Amino acid sequence: MVMDLHVSLPRGLTLANPVIAASGTFGFGPEYSRYVDIGSLGAVSVKGVSPEPWLGNPPPRVWETPMGLLNSIGLQNPGMEVFVRDDLPFLREKGATVIVNIIGHTVDEYARVASRMQGEAGVAALEVNISCPNIKEGGMSFGHDPEQAYQVTRAVRQATDLPVMVKLSPNVTSPALIAQAVEQAGADMISAINTVVGLAIDVEHRRPALGGTTGGLSGPAIKPIALRVVYDVAQSVSIPIIGMGGIASAADVLEFLLAGASAVMVGTVTFQHPGRMQQIIAELPQVLSRGGFRGVSGAVGQALPAASRPQTRGGDL
Amino acid sequence: MAGQQFHDGQVDARIVRREEVARDHVELILESPALARAVPGQFAHILTPGMLRRPVSFSRIEPDSGRVGLLFQVVGEGTAWLANCQEGERLDILGPLGHGFAPPDPSRPWCLVGGGVGIPPLYSAAAQWRESAPDVIIGARTREWVLMQKDFEQLGLGVRVTTDDGSWGQAGTVIGPLQEWLEGHADGQVFSCGPTPMLAAVASACRGRAAAQVALEQRMGCGIGACLACVVPARGQTQMEYRRVCTEGPVFLAEELIW
Numbered sequence: 302m303v304m305d306l307h308v309s310l311p312r313g314l315t316l317a318n319p320v321i322a323a324s325g326t327f328g329f330g331p332e333y334s335r336y337v338d339i340g341s342l343g344a345v346s347v348k349g350v351s352p353e354p355w356l357g358n359p360p361p362r363v364w365e366t367p368m369g370l371l372n373s374i375g376l377q378n379p380g381m382e383v384f385v386r387d388d389l390p391f392l393r394e395k396g397a398t399v400i401v402n403i404i405g406h407t408v409d410e411y412a413r414v415a416s417r418m419q420g421e422a423g424v425a426a427l428e429v430n431i432s433c434p435n436i437k438e439g440g441m442s443f444g445h446d447p448e449q450a451y452q453v454t455r456a457v458r459q460a461t462d463l464p465v466m467v468k469l470s471p472n473v474t475s476p477a478l479i480a481q482a483v484e485q486a487g488a489d490m491i492s493a494i495n496t497v498v499g500l501a502i503d504v505e506h507r508r509p510a511l512g513g514t515t516g517g518l519s520g521p522a523i524k525p526i527a528l529r530v531v532y533d534v535a536q537s538v539s540i541p542i543i544g545m546g547g548i549a550s551a552a553d554v555l556e557f558l559l560a561g562a563s564a565v566m567v568g569t570v571t572f573q574h575p576g577r578m579q580q581i582i583a584e585l586p587q588v589l590s591r592g593g594f595r596g597v598s599g600a601v602g603q604a605l606p607a608a609s610r611p612q613t614r615g616g617d618l
Numbered sequence: 619m620a621g622q623q624f625h626d627g628q629v630d631a632r633i634v635r636r637e638e639v640a641r642d643h644v645e646l647i648l649e650s651p652a653l654a655r656a657v658p659g660q661f662a663h664i665l666t667p668g669m670l671r672r673p674v675s676f677s678r679i680e681p682d683s684g685r686v687g688l689l690f691q692v693v694g695e696g697t698a699w700l701a702n703c704q705e706g707e708r709l710d711i712l713g714p715l716g717h718g719f720a721p722p723d724p725s726r727p728w729c730l731v732g733g734g735v736g737i738p739p740l741y742s743a744a745a746q747w748r749e750s751a752p753d754v755i756i757g758a759r760t761r762e763w764v765l766m767q768k769d770f771e772q773l774g775l776g777v778r779v780t781t782d783d784g785s786w787g788q789a790g791t792v793i794g795p796l797q798e799w800l801e802g803h804a805d806g807q808v809f810s811c812g813p814t815p816m817l818a819a820v821a822s823a824c825r826g827r828a829a830a831q832v833a834l835e836q837r838m839g840c841g842i843g844a845c846l847a848c849v850v851p852a853r854g855q856t857q858m859e860y861r862r863v864c865t866e867g868p869v870f871l872a873e874e875l876i877w
């Protein structure tokens with residue numbers, strides 16, 4: 302069956318298919334390349350990169366929950382220079398479409414990473430993590446306040462002409478308000494959702510289980526939350542959305558497309574099944590076709606209220 | 619989702635034998651030439667019904683027969699599921715993973731120090747490098763959890779046993795016999811695996827007296843270096859840094875870690 306899986310996004314960003322490895326679950330590229338042809342994925346969003354190295358949180362850093370995973374990695378990374386020197390050449394050589402996930406403690410730090418990536422061969426887009434619930438300073442506040450989200454997006458926008466997506470936190474009253482702020486600030490796309498803040502208790506030691514105290518919940522447990530955010534945001538902005546949260550199958554991908562996502566990211570399930578993203582890509586044509594679609598774009602937003610539904614060009618469905 | 623696809627580094631291993639070796643302890647023997655290329659101290663990351671795979675070290679590595687062993691204690695849902703797997707069933711495993719033990723220097727005295735489910739990976743090291751004939755010190759809470767003593771003895775090795783409750787061997791921990799061994803052997807090398815407090819005591823006993831390689835446990839996500847979940851604090855060039863148990867470990871030099 303011939304099925305067009307291409308996704309066209311702003312600023313000329315084109316993905317061969319809509320399945321992207323989610324930041325933080327796929328390392329900096331080399332780690333999974335033994336199990337996955339990373340060039341065959343829609344794109345790879347690398348672990349968050351800051352100007353200088355970040356140490357991250359004390360262990361333990363992961364805890365299992367029913368249908369979910371709680372993590373408090375704390376954005377450990379070796380800094381942008383090590384990323385550019387050690388990992389980017391590998392990603393380039395493998396033909397990966399690279400999205401650099403950027404983090405900072407201040408507006409200026411975000412802008413520094415953005416301008417460092419500008420013109421670096423092999424970087425296809427930036428994803429601004431304003432939403433990580435792990436770090437007490439920095440990330441948290443930017444994603445929680447429309448004004449600060451605007452500021453950081455604006456600074457990144459001015460530092461680069463790469464396609465920029467801003468990643469939303471679900472841990473706010475109205476993700477749609479934040480989405481509108483970053484759209485106004487010049488974001489080309491939105492990715493959603495980051496992890497849902499949570500806590501686990503280590504009964505034996507009578508204390509929070511994770512070294513970082515709270516953690517971010519991911520995996521199938523958060524899929525309904527993620528779908529609801531995508532669905533709301535899709536009705537509030539006109540820029541494309543990259544949806545994620547608990548995706549484990551091609552059927553899940555179709556749900557996110559219908560809720561308004563133009564592409565998706567896949568994270569936690571990769572820990573169980575390193576090859577699952579490739580399997581999803583292989584099975585997507587059948588799932589789309591069973592749903593009555595002839596391509597990815599035809600499905601986008603088709604579960605939204607009629608007024609928000611994207612116009613479908615004749616024959617696209 | 620229909621039939622899982624397998625990739626390089628991911629194996630579909632058939633269970634050829636299942637044995638209850640002690641109360642709550644099961645050993646599975648798997649047929650897998652790919653896993654049988656493992657280095658002692660490496661581990662298998664095993665798919666179970668939970669959200670994460672379960673790491674278990676190799677208790678036996680037999681390249682000639684293409685078989686490996688996994689010996690584990692049932693402590694929760696994942697290991698309970700594994701313990702219920704039957705002969706003929708298959709396991710989805712990533713591995714062999716991580717850095718195993720560096721081979722012992724045959725010209726220097728060598729000692730293995732294991733506690734509880736830390737004993738099995740040391741057996742695979744003893745078997746692999748048997749001509750270097752290590753002294754063996756193993757300990758457990760109680761008699762029936764002293765694992766693999768017979769296996770070590772079948773290699774012709776002398777085994778000293780300790781139990782916390784004194785029900786077998788010497789009462790106390792492995793640290794007493796280790797201290798004696800260190801006193802009797804200059805420039806020795808120690809391989810150790812067991813609960814982290816025991817490893818900390820081994821590291822402390824060996825400091826300045828013997829080179830210690832220790833195999834650590836930590837909660838893991840991916841098992842292959844991507845998620846940075848499994849870290850332990852180590853001495854960096856200028857300051858503390860985190861190293862990954864799944865990739866830089868599970869076996870570390872005791873002196874590279876911060877205990």
Ligand SMILES: Cc1cc2nc3c(=O)[nH]c(=O)nc-3n(C[C@H](O)[C@H](O)[C@H](O)COP(=O)(O)OP(=O)(O)OC[C@H]3O[C@@H](n4cnc5c(N)ncnc54)[C@H](O)[C@@H]3O)c2cc1C
Binds near residue numbers: 689697834863
């Ligand atoms: C490199 C390595 C090698 C190991 N080798 C062995 C072995 O040879 N024999 C053996 O009996 N055990 C071994 N363990 C410990 C074993 O992985 C855990 O006992 C097991 O994961 C518990 O799973 P569960 O679902 O039964 O327990 P639960 O407590 O229900 O598990 C909940 C979560 O915590 C994790 N977890 C719980 N205890 C541990 C632990 N001690 N270390 C790491 N993760 C843990 C689990 O993987 C799971 O994600 C090893 C651990 C590591 C890291």
Ligand SMILES: Cc1cc2nc3c(=O)[nH]c(=O)nc-3n(C[C@H](O)[C@H](O)[C@H](O)COP(=O)(O)O)c2cc1C
Binds near residue numbers: 545
């Ligand atoms: C271990 C782990 C580390 C993560 N690290 C990052 C990160 O560095 N930056 C980021 O934007 N999101 C990070 N995330 C969030 C994921 O990219 C994703 O938003 C979330 O896990 C939901 O998708 P999933 O349910 O498919 O995993 C991390 C998630 C996990 C599980």
Ligand code: FES
Binds near residue numbers: 839840847865
């Ligand atoms: S478990 Fe993911 S880096 Fe070690």
